[in-house]
Amino acid sequence: LSRLDPDTFVQKVVYEDLAESTQQLAHALVHAGAETGTVVIANQQTSGRGRLGRNWYSPANTGIWMSLILKPDMEIRKAPQLTLVAAVAAARAVRQVCGIDADIKWPNDLLLHNKKIAGILTEMQAEMDQMKSVVIGIGMNVNEISFPSGVHEVATSLKKETGKCFKRADIVVSILNEFQWLYDAYLTKGFPFIKPLWEARAVTIGKEITAKTHKDTIVGTAEGIDDEGVLLIKDKAGHHHRIYSADIEAAND
Numbered sequence: 001l002s003r004l005d006p007d008t009f010v011q012k013v014v015y016e017d018l019a020e021s022t023q024q025l026a027h028a029l030v031h032a033g034a035e036t037g038t039v040v041i042a043n044q045q046t047s048g049r050g051r052l053g054r055n056w057y058s059p060a061n062t063g064i065w066m067s068l069i070l071k072p073d074m075e076i077r078k079a080p081q082l083t084l085v086a087a088v089a090a091a092r093a094v095r096q097v098c099g100i101d102a103d104i105k106w107p108n109d110l111l112l113h114n115k116k117i118a119g120i121l122t123e124m125q126a127e128m129d130q131m132k133s134v135v136i137g138i139g140m141n142v143n144e145i146s147f148p149s150g151v152h153e154v155a156t157s158l159k160k161e162t163g164k165c166f167k168r169a170d171i172v173v174s175i176l177n178e179f180q181w182l183y184d185a186y187l188t189k190g191f192p193f194i195k196p197l198w199e200a201r202a203v204t205i206g207k208e209i210t211a212k213t214h215k216d217t218i219v220g221t222a223e224g225i226d227d228e229g230v231l232l233i234k235d236k237a238g239h240h241h242r243i244y245s246a247d248i249e250a251a252n253d
């Protein structure tokens with residue numbers, strides 16, 4: 001904690017050598033009354049998870065498996081914006097500690113050479129329209145040198161891309177410090193403050209993409225994100241679509 005900026009939102013760090021999932025642990029801690037600013041970190045996860053119940057490969061000693069508990073006073077429809085804030089924080093940390101620029105793929109991936117080094121999972125607990133708590137999970141492959149088949153095809157690590165090993169603690173501290181000021185700025189100035197920082201690293205924009213949402217598949221040009229962080233797609237017929245959540249692929253993938 002001593003290496004965090006003095007005005008950090010981090011109140012407490014819970015570290016486990018082995019956890020099923022830091023998301024799951026964080027939700028249990030919220031239930032038990034954990035305060036905003038509690039950070040949960042594990043050295044290994046046995047049931048790390050991605051979106052829509054997908055698995056997140058989380059071996060021991062090599063990656064960052066971390067969940068942040070926050071209790072912002074905001075409407076639930078804004079929760080996806082926190083994914084974009086966390087993506088910018090993680091990308092800036094990679095730049096600072098490793099000296100390389102990761103691409104951000106909407107909504108929650110950090111890529112190097114088109115392969116995923118990090119993913120973000122934002123889950124919230126709400127009552128009526130108001131957010132009660134939000135848990136932001138960040139998974140980052142740092143020193144992994146091999147991945148199991150299925151993950152291997154889509155994943156890479158900082159070590160694989162740079163040939164160097166990095167101290168996970170250095171990256172964790174950097175992510176938390178970056179998230180601190182970005183989150184503060186977001187809460188006071190709103191998403192329009194984050195938008196240009198996100199856009200500067202975004203690879204999805206201007207491309208032909210296929211977006212698979214829970215109800216349909218839309219093919220078109222990703223025109224950008226709006227002031228709410230919603231992805232705007234124009235399809236071949238010229239119709240505009242607002243996408244709140246989806247999996248994105250390049251149209252020619």
Ligand code: BT5
Pocket residue numbers: 020021022023024045047048049050051052054055056057058064065066067108109116117118119120121137138139140141150151154155156
């Ligand atoms: C994500 O989901 O990218 C969100 C991942 C969040 C993981 C963190 S770790 C700390 C916290 N605790 C948890 O239990 N979770 C969070 P999604 O966009 O659904 O991507 C999942 C897909 O990424 C999988 O279906 C695989 O194809 C791929 N994948 C799995 N493990 C990976 C890894 N270690 N690195 C890169 N890609 C991976």
